[in-house]
Amino acid sequence: MDASVAEQLREKLNCSICLGLYRDPVTLPCGHNFCGDCIRDSWRRCEQSCPECREPCPAGAEPRRNVALSQVLELLRAAGGPGPDPDSDPDPDPRAGPDPRAGPGARCSRHGRPLELFCRTEGRCACCACTVHECRLHERVLLDEERREREGQLRARLEVTQQRSTQAETQLQHLQQQTTHIQSSACTLASMVSSKFSCLLQALEKRQALALENIETAKTQALAQIQDEERQLRGHLEALTQYGCRVHDLLTQGDHQTFLQESQQLLEPPAPLGPRTPVQWDEDEQLSDLKESLSPLCGLLLEEQHPPRMPAKAAHSLPADYRNLTFDPASANRHFYLSHEDQQVTHHREPQGPARPGSFELWQVQCAQGFRAGRHYWEVLTSDHSVTLGVTYPELTRCKQGMNTDNIGRGPDSWGLCIQEDSVQAWHNGKAQRLPRASGRLLGMELDLDIGYLTFYSLEPQAQQLHTFNAFFNHPVYPVFWLLEGRTLTLCHHPVTQEAEI
Template identity: 35%
Template sequence: MASQGPQKLEEKLVCSICLEMFGTAVTMPCGHNFCMKCINNHWDKEEKEASLDKKDYTCPDCRQRFKKRLELRKNVALCSVVELIRSEEVQASSTERKTPANGARCSRHGQPLKLYCQEDKMCICCMCTVKECRDHHSILFEEERKRKEDSSERLKSGILQKFVHLMKELEECERGAVDKIEQEQATALGQVEENWSQLQDHLAMLTQHQQKAQELLTCVDNMKFLEEFLLLPSPSSLGVLPAVEFNVASTMDSTAKILTEVSKLLLEDLPNSLNPKAADAETKESTEPKVPAVVKAGPALPECELRAELLRDHQNLTFDPDTANKYLQLSNQNQKAKHTHSPDGLCEDHADRFELWQVLCSQSYSQGRHYWEVRISSHSIILGVTYKKIQRKKQAGRSFSIGLDGLSWGLQIREDCYLAWHKGQSHKIMEPLYKCLGVSLDYGTGILSFYGIGDKMKLLHSFHCVFTEPLYPVFWLCEGRTITLCQQN
């Protein structure tokens, strides 16, 4: 009940014309109070609307008429009360423009909180609607809650329907792609069976001809031999059989490109959109200039949960000496490669040998999950994976071929940043220089990831692809650089 006193007092201090607390309060002879400005404006309006011979002035509350325009004076006592109320309200407003903790009543006016101001995003009382929130849009609590709940349900329903539709379309695309591959496979197998049938028929004919020839050779009668030899038909030529083609990768190239984009959208962009703070932090961190630094990895690498998981798929690699450029010296049982200043004079020419400063590993992968780690001496090195038919010859203006076509994917380690290469396009990554790097390949899902290993493990970049051929680890080394393939027991 104590809180109703100030509230009732404030109601008595409101001008019935402007619905605000009195400015300069004046009192009419009839006892009603108004702002001096408001009552004068009221009378000015009455003067304009009245005829010249009939002018009278009324009280807006009780409509009492006065023949002459009154000269009203400031009600000093009433103005003092208004000023006192205003000073208390100013002090309270500095800390009370928040939703009340147990918002049963408005802390400014003492009335029950029944409305929600959509502009100020706060709970208000009826007095707030004629004062602070007079021009704002306000609704009942129940309506605002229902509006928010309905909006949330519509959004959830829309998202669920979109996911259901996308999954249905993906299933249709999956069936279409599988049917296409099976159709190509059936066509190729059908051609193989037809060729095999022709070979079988030709073999039977040749066998029959061989038998007749052998029988003729056993004939001792020369005249009979000569007569039957003339009747012996010569075997017909089989001719060139139709080629068996099964190059479904080229026919599914457009589908592979779409799946690559879908993979990135689902595995990177969508999770970032659901967690915008993390995505914004990562974007901000990547765009801010960084001072180049070297993260030194000692003999003992960090044992974190991510690395422990990746090491389950670790593969011990070795360099393939038949592919190594003649300036790349292999040692330590082909586990270490160094770019020397002079070529290896004993290096034999080989069809697989790179003219570029590159080398493949002997191991290749066409299924499953695999992980390997390398140590590098410095920057100016590229590591990645490639199909075996990667470009080996030198081309004008190019010092490497990793990532410059659709056959390979690479990460270039530069002094101040990293460049992720594929199809001749690069993506810049602002991270410090790591001396130890990890490569994770999930062939089935088409994800190739590169990690920096220092005090902690950092994902540098991921490629999303559809792999169609066996993949070989590949490396490029600038002059004086060294790469060591890490081995696990």
């Protein structure tokens, strides 16, 4: 084929968008032809019209494949006519990235010219002809400049990658060290716990043997005392019986002279033995030492064997052991104002006056009533959160120590529940246990001194058990409360209940 004719034919078979040979040619309603991908890409970017004559195309219209033109292109390619370089990409995409063969001497697959530039807008290598046509308004740089910039970016990425690899390796080593430490620590702890439990079991066995021995000794002494008194009583009873028989014989004596002589010689009846000595046997005394030494362990047992009941308040009735309490004015902090016959306390900013002897320096107040034995239940109504309620032995210090504004549950002599806005904490012996958040408006407290537990309840919107302390209470306990400034706490009274004191 003549070169000029081939060149003219090539121009007729070029797409006016990509300026290359048609690929999958399609025809618009106006009659103009384009590459299928080119016209679709043009419609995605611009309005749906013909790029040559600007005739609008119907919305949703799909270009139709030009079968005749496709067959002509196939025949030309099969005959070796004008077309793309057989060594080049048979279906180049103008939106594709840089040609991987765009090294020295590489040529444009569309125009056959050397690739000297890089189009940053489309992200591909371009020749000078590309810059005149489709890349005319795009951002372009020399290939060497683009490569240097890309190499700089890749080196920076490589450095970041190496840093991250080093960091990951360091973290991996740290995790491996933690694994080794945890395994070693767990092994050591297991050995230590086993050893401690072994010692504890031995100590418990010795304690058990000693307790049983003490019980047996006390039993022997008590029984010996009883047997001794039985012998005395039996001897006394025998003497009384003999004396009674002697008197009876005299009463039946018929001879007056004999009766008078023998009755004159008869002695007085045996004297009474006097008051009995109480038997030395006290179950509480036998268990007192055990209660104190085994209190923590017994707490675990009590928790399983004697679960506290839910208060009868939940059943819309009052329990028989409900207590009407009042505050002790002598114990109230000087910022506390008592009212409603000492049933309500309010924390004010301004103090009432100087502190009274025996009053709390802390923001606390104690109830006038205390309990030594039995089961007791009472309820309080709070105006807001930031209050603490609990029970304490009489030895609870009134003085402020350190930065704490309360000491309920800070030592071994008190137990407390602290209601905050976002948390609830149970305090005893300086240790806090965080509990789920609960309503702190209407609260109930149940104390059983015989079994040994103290339970706190939230009663609104429904009865809910908050926490239970298990302990043997060795001294009388008093309800005690702490309030933040501006808070009010009321002891709930019910007329059907009765007061209970020590």
